[in-house]
Amino acid sequence: MLGSLRESLDLTLFWEYRAILLRGLLENVYIFLGGAMLAMILAFAIGVARLSRRWTVRVLSTGYAELFRNTPEYVLLIWVYYVLPVIFSRLLATRFNFSPYAAAILALGASYSGFMSETVRAGILSVPREHTEAAMSLGMSKWMIMRRIIAPQAIRRMLPEALNQFVSLFKATTFVSLIAVEDLMYKVSMITVHEMRPLPLYTGAALVYCAIIVAAAQLIQHLSDRWRRRGWA
Amino acid sequence: MKRMAAIVRVVELRKSFGPLEVLRGITFDVREGSVLTIIGASGSGKSTLLRCLNYLEQPTSGEVYLDGKPIGFRIEADGRRAPDTAANISRMRAELGMVFQQFNLWPHMTVLENVIEAPIRVKRLARKEAVDLGRRFLSKVNLLDKENEYPARLSGGQQQRVAIARALAMQPKVMLFDEATSALDPELTGEVLEVMRALAKEGTTMLVVTHEMGFAREVSDRAIFLHNGQIEEDGPPARVFSAPTSERCRQFLSKVLH
Ligand SMILES: Nc1ncnc2c1ncn2[C@@H]1O[C@H](COP(=O)(O)OP(=O)(O)O)[C@@H](O)[C@H]1O
Ligand SMILES: [Mg+2]
Numbered sequence: 001m002l003g004s005l006r007e008s009l010d011l012t013l014f015w016e017y018r019a020i021l022l023r024g025l026l027e028n029v030y031i032f033l034g035g036a037m038l039a040m041i042l043a044f045a046i047g048v049a050r051l052s053r054r055w056t057v058r059v060l061s062t063g064y065a066e067l068f069r070n071t072p073e074y075v076l077l078i079w080v081y082y083v084l085p086v087i088f089s090r091l092l093a094t095r096f097n098f099s100p101y102a103a104a105i106l107a108l109g110a111s112y113s114g115f116m117s118e119t120v121r122a123g124i125l126s127v128p129r130e131h132t133e134a135a136m137s138l139g140m141s142k143w144m145i146m147r148r149i150i151a152p153q154a155i156r157r158m159l160p161e162a163l164n165q166f167v168s169l170f171k172a173t174t175f176v177s178l179i180a181v182e183d184l185m186y187k188v189s190m191i192t193v194h195e196m197r198p199l200p201l202y203t204g205a206a207l208v209y210c211a212i213i214v215a216a217a218q219l220i221q222h223l224s225d226r227w228r229r230r231g232w233a
Numbered sequence: 234m235k236r237m238a239a240i241v242r243v244v245e246l247r248k249s250f251g252p253l254e255v256l257r258g259i260t261f262d263v264r265e266g267s268v269l270t271i272i273g274a275s276g277s278g279k280s281t282l283l284r285c286l287n288y289l290e291q292p293t294s295g296e297v298y299l300d301g302k303p304i305g306f307r308i309e310a311d312g313r314r315a316p317d318t319a320a321n322i323s324r325m326r327a328e329l330g331m332v333f334q335q336f337n338l339w340p341h342m343t344v345l346e347n348v349i350e351a352p353i354r355v356k357r358l359a360r361k362e363a364v365d366l367g368r369r370f371l372s373k374v375n376l377l378d379k380e381n382e383y384p385a386r387l388s389g390g391q392q393q394r395v396a397i398a399r400a401l402a403m404q405p406k407v408m409l410f411d412e413a414t415s416a417l418d419p420e421l422t423g424e425v426l427e428v429m430r431a432l433a434k435e436g437t438t439m440l441v442v443t444h445e446m447g448f449a450r451e452v453s454d455r456a457i458f459l460h461n462g463q464i465e466e467d468g469p470p471a472r473v474f475s476a477p478t479s480e481r482c483r484q485f486l487s488k489v490l491h
Contacts, residue, residue, distance in 0.1 A: 128337075133333070133337065134331075134337035134339070135350075135351075137287055138326070138330075138351035138403055139323045139324060139326045139355040140323065140350075140354055148354065
């Protein structure tokens with residue numbers, strides 16, 4: 001029995017398919033990058049809007065954040081891919097479709113922008129009001145203060161939390177095979193159909209994902225430590 | 234003589250926070266090149282007054298003029314008052330330097346970066362020019378050797394001197410000091426007062442909120458005592474500090490001096 005376990009854990013089969021699997025993994029990486037980019041842009045806009053002086057802006061942006069934060073990524077992914085095009089088609093009175101990639105990036109970007117807007121909001125709030133007042137007293141404009149005084153400090157404080165969210169986002173990219181994005185999981189299941197040996201293939205995939213996340217986390221941790229050491233009080 | 238001109242003019246200034254009326258009609262002028270000291274008990278509205286001058290607080294009513302120009306509002310063609318644009322308010326603020334009790338340096342920037350930030354961003358100076366300017370003011374506060382340090386590595390007195398250099402680097406018409414030494418350990422107040430004394434001697438127009446009565450008496454041309462949101466005592470320092478007519482001012486001084 002031990003022998004058969006060893007055989008099934010023998011990852012040479014996984015290695016044989018490395019070229020195809022790597023192409024699949026790159027899809028995960030692209031979707032991660034696209035989703036992360038979109039999430040950050042949206043999160044920043046929503047995070048700032050949630051601190052607006054106008055209550056309508058505050059309510060709308062908070063509603064957005066709560067909606068996307070509390071909808072499971074998986075459900076959102078399916079909804080964006082299958083339901084949203086139907087709505088658009090009706091509205092525009094033409095056939096409308098998302099490519100699986102666009103749907104994946106949109107769904108994951110929106111989903112994580114909800115989480116991250118909270119981080120952005122907390123990061124901005126962590127910068128003392130006095131720093132802004134000092135800048136105002138020197139004649140700096142609102143936008144300049146955001147860019148030069150608040151954002152650099154807020155981002156450093158957001159890093160550990162944002163790092164966790166990026167890790168979750170990367171993990172969530174493994175759902176995209178469900179809407180036929182040909183990512184690593186998709187390739188693995190295709191190959192499994194051929195080879196009938198799921199154990200080494202899925203084990204290999206698990207190890208690869210895990211290794212990437214550990215490596216990326218180490219790298220970002222290293223970078224943020226270095227940033228922080230630069231005279232951080 | 235230019236020194237006689239009122240560079241700051243405050244007319245019937247009022248400020249309320251909700252139901253709390255903190256300033257109840259403050260009127261005074263500050264001549265160019267003179268030093269005005271503002272004293273008063275904690276909570277009497279000294280900070281609020283300074284913050285209304287550079288529009289960090291929006292006055293509820295009344296007017297503030299800097300060099301003849303209204304701050305925070307403009308007069309429309311039909312004579313009505315309208316709030317000024319954000320850009321104009323920023324421009325006016327750049328002409329008033331402010332030094333805060335808690336220094337408020339930006340911790341992610343070095344000393345020199347703190348000083349040259351506004352000259353580069355607001356005055357659009359070239360970096361090299363701004364660096365020259367910044368170094369000039371850092372040497373003025375005796376901190377040229379710290380230009381590459383981050384604020385967290387400086388003592389309170391050093392941080393406050395950087396904050397003064399940062400305000401001076403905008404070459405403002407008027408300097409506002411809000412209890413610049415109150416957050417400092419007693420042994421560090423001297424170095425900051427020294428810098429302020431030198432500025433006063435050079436003819437910098439200064440509005441100084443302070444509890445350092447000896448210093449105030451020595452450098453100021455005039456002192457006012459705030460009580461209950463109004464000017465309760467107003468006059469040359471020798472009179473305000475030694476022979477105030479107001480009983481409350483006398484009580485306040487005897488409390489601070491002992
Ligand atoms: N932003 C604010 N909101 C509400 N009340 C305020 C605010 N700022 C100051 N106050 C109140 O106004 C009064 C005067 O405050 P302040 O000008 O700071 O006095 P001082 O500087 O003389 O100690 C205090 O009672 C204070 O609590
Ligand atoms: Mg005060």
